[in-house]
Amino acid sequence: MKTQFSTPENSHIMVDINRADGNQTRTYFDEQLQLIRTDKNTISYRPTTRPWYKVAPGDSSIHITDPYFYLFIQRMGVTLSRQLPDKKGVLAVDITLDSLNRFLRAQVESGQAQLMLMDDHRRIFAHTGFLPDINSGVSQRMYLEALSNSPLNNLFMQSNWSEGHFSVEHGDEDWSLSLVRITYGGEQGLWLAKAVPEAMLIQSALAARNKQILISILGLCAGIIMVLMASRRIANPLKRLVSETEKIRRLDFSSVKSPNSDIVEVRELAESIDTMSETIQRFLSTLHRVSNSSNFDSLLSDIVLHCQQAAEADCVLLWTNAAEDRETLSLTAQYPLDNNSPRIDLPRLLTHLKGEDSGAGQEFYSFQPTDSDVQEGLVSDSLKLVWLVPLHNRDKECVGYVLIGFNSEPESNQDEKLPFIQQFLALPPSSKRTGTGWLPKNNCSNLSLR
Numbered sequence: 001m002k003t004q005f006s007t008p009e010n011s012h013i014m015v016d017i018n019r020a021d022g023n024q025t026r027t028y029f030d031e032q033l034q035l036i037r038t039d040k041n042t043i044s045y046r047p048t049t050r051p052w053y054k055v056a057p058g059d060s061s062i063h064i065t066d067p068y069f070y071l072f073i074q075r076m077g078v079t080l081s082r083q084l085p086d087k088k089g090v091l092a093v094d095i096t097l098d099s100l101n102r103f104l105r106a107q108v109e110s111g112q113a114q115l116m117l118m119d120d121h122r123r124i125f126a127h128t129g130f131l132p133d134i135n136s137g138v139s140q141r142m143y144l145e146a147l148s149n150s151p152l153n154n155l156f157m158q159s160n161w162s163e164g165h166f167s168v169e170h171g172d173e174d175w176s177l178s179l180v181r182i183t184y185g186g187e188q189g190l191w192l193a194k195a196v197p198e199a200m201l202i203q204s205a206l207a208a209r210n211k212q213i214l215i216s217i218l219g220l221c222a223g224i225i226m227v228l229m230a231s232r233r234i235a236n237p238l239k240r241l242v243s244e245t246e247k248i249r250r251l252d253f254s255s256v257k258s259p260n261s262d263i264v265e266v267r268e269l270a271e272s273i274d275t276m277s278e279t280i281q282r283f284l285s286t287l288h289r290v291s292n293s294s295n296f297d298s299l300l301s302d303i304v305l306h307c308q309q310a311a312e313a314d315c316v317l318l319w320t321n322a323a324e325d326r327e328t329l330s331l332t333a334q335y336p337l338d339n340n341s342p343r344i345d346l347p348r349l350l351t352h353l354k355g356e357d358s359g360a361g362q363e364f365y366s367f368q369p370t371d372s373d374v375q376e377g378l379v380s381d382s383l384k385l386v387w388l389v390p391l392h393n394r395d396k397e398c399v400g401y402v403l404i405g406f407n408s409e410p411e412s413n414q415d416e417k418l419p420f421i422q423q424f425l426a427l428p429p430s431s432k433r434t435g436t437g438w439l440p441k442n443n444c445s446n447l448s449l450r
Contacts, residue, residue: 001073008036018047045072047092056081056090066123067097078125100126114195116152125190151175151195161191167198174198237266244273279420282309300333306424307404308335311387311417314407315341320391320400329400342380342405349378350401353388364389366418368410385410387418389425 001007007014011028018024024043028036047053055063065079077096084091104115105128117126124131124143131146147153151170155161155177166177176196183189237260260267300318308316315336319329334341353365365388374381383405391400402425 004073011036018043018045020046020048022046047090052079052081052092053090056083056092058083058087060085064119067125070094070096097126101128104128109200112197112200114150114152116193118156118191118193120189120191122156151177152193155179155193176201234266237270241266241270241273244277279310282306297332303402303425304333304335307402307421310420310424311404313404315383315403315405317341317344317403317405318391318400319346319403321398326397326399332400342382343377344379344403345377346401346403348376349388352378366415380405382407384408387421389421391425 002011005014008028010030012031013029013033015027015029016024017027022042022044024041024045026039026041028038030036052063052065055065057063060082062080062082065081067076067078069075070077073094073096075096075098077094077098079092079094081090081092083089100117104117104126108115108128113128114130115128116124116131118124123140124147130150131143144156147156151168154168154170155166161179161181163180164178166179168175168177174197176198178194180192180194181189182192260270300320304316304318307313313335316334317331318333320332321327321329329346366386368385369379369383373379379386385406387404389402389404390398391402393399404421
C-alpha cells in the first residue's frame with residue numbers, strides 16, 4: 001500500500017479527511033506519530049453517498065457491513081461505522097479480510113487447527129485458510145460448499161448457536177469444537193468457531209512427557225558417569241595401595257610409593273603405609289648395622305637416632321652403666337649431637353620418680369614437666385613431654401635409660417608411637433598401656449613430677 005499511494009519512506013499511518021465538497025486532506029505520520037507532511041487535493045469520492053455512511057446508527061451503536069470490494073485499496077473487507085455524538089459526521093473503520101485472516105492464523109498452534117469468524121447472520125468474514133481465498137471474489141454460497149468438508153460444518157448447521165464445547169467425529173478422527181461470541185456495540189457481535197483434533201490437544205502433554213523421560217535418561221546417564229568417575233578416583237588409589245602393600249609383604253621397602261588421593265580416608269591410609277614402610281625400613285637398617293657392627297658406641301648412636309626418627313622427638317638421651325657398677329650412669333649417646341641437648345639431672349630425676357612411684361618395678365615413665373620440675377633443675381624448661389624408658393640386658397638387669405623429649409605440646413596421637421618404641425627397646429611383655437604411657441601391671445597410675 002505504500003507503493004500504491006506513494007507515501008513517504010518513513011510513513012507509518014496515513015489519515016484521509018474527505019469533505020462533502022470533494023476537498024481531501026491527507027496527512028502522514030511516522031511510527032512515533034510525528035507529523036511528516038500534509039497534502040491537500042480535490043477528489044470525486046463522496047463518502048456521504050457510501051452505504052456505511054447512510055446506515056450508521058444514530059444511537060451510538062456500531063454497524064458492520066457485508067464483505068465488499070474496496071475500490072480505494074483494491075481489497076475485500078468490511079466497514080464498521082457509527083455516528084459522532086453531535087450527529088454531524090460518521091466515524092468509519094475499514095478492516096480488510098486479509099488482516100482478519102492473518103490474525104486468525106496467528107492464533108492457531110498447528111496447521112491442523114481451524115478458526116472461522118462469522119456474524120449473527122452466519123456470514124463468514126475470515127478463516128485460517130481451509131476455505132477459498134477471500135480475495136478471489138468468492139460468495140457465501142462457495143464458502144458453504146467448501147465448509148461441508150470441515151468439521152466446523154457441524155457447528156454451522158446447528159439451528160441455534162450458543163457458546164460451548166463439542167466433540168464430533170470427522171474423517172475418521174475425533175475433533176474438539178468450540179464456539180465463542182465476541183460482543184461489540186451493545187447486542188451486536190461476532191462468532192468465533194474453532195476446531196482442533198483431539199490428538200493435538202494432548203500433543204503438548206505427550207511432548208512434555210517425552211521431554212521429561214529424555215531428561216531423566218540423560219540425568220541417569222550423567223549420574224552413572226559421575227559415579228563411575230568417582231569410583232575410579234577412589235578405586236585406583238586403593239589398587240595402588242594394594243600393590244604397595246604387596247611390596248611391603250615381600251620386604252621390599254625401597255620402592256614403596258603411596259599414591260595421592262582427594263579422599264581423606266585414602267590419603268590418611270597412604271600416609272600410614274608410608275610411615276610404616278619408612279619405620280620398618282629404618283628398623284631393618286638399624287638391625288643390619290647392629291648385626292654387622294662390632295663398635296658398641298656406634299650401636300648406641302644408632303639406637304638413639306632410630307628412637308628419634310620413630311618418635312619424631314626433639315631430643316633423645318641415652319645413659320648406660322658398667323657391669324661392675326650398676327649405680328653409676330654416664331651419658332653415652334645423644335641427639336642432637338651438638339651441645340644443644342636439654343639439661344637433665346637423671347639421678348635426681350630417677351630418685352624423684354621412684355619416690356613418687358608407690359609400686360615396684362616401674363618400666364616406663366611418661367610425664368609433662370611442671371614449673372616446679374624446671375625450678376628444681378630436674379629437666380630443661382624447653383621440654384613439654386618426656387618419655388623415660390629403661391634398658392635391660394638378657395638377664396633383665398637395668399643397664400641404662402633412654403630419655404625421649406618433645407619441645408611442643410603433645411598431639412592426641414602421640415602415644416600411638418609408644419608400642420613401637422617398646423618393642424624396639426625390648427620392654428618386657430608384662431607392661432600394658434594406659435592413657436598416658438606404658439606401665440607395668442602392678443602400677444597403672446599416671447606419674448607426674450610434683
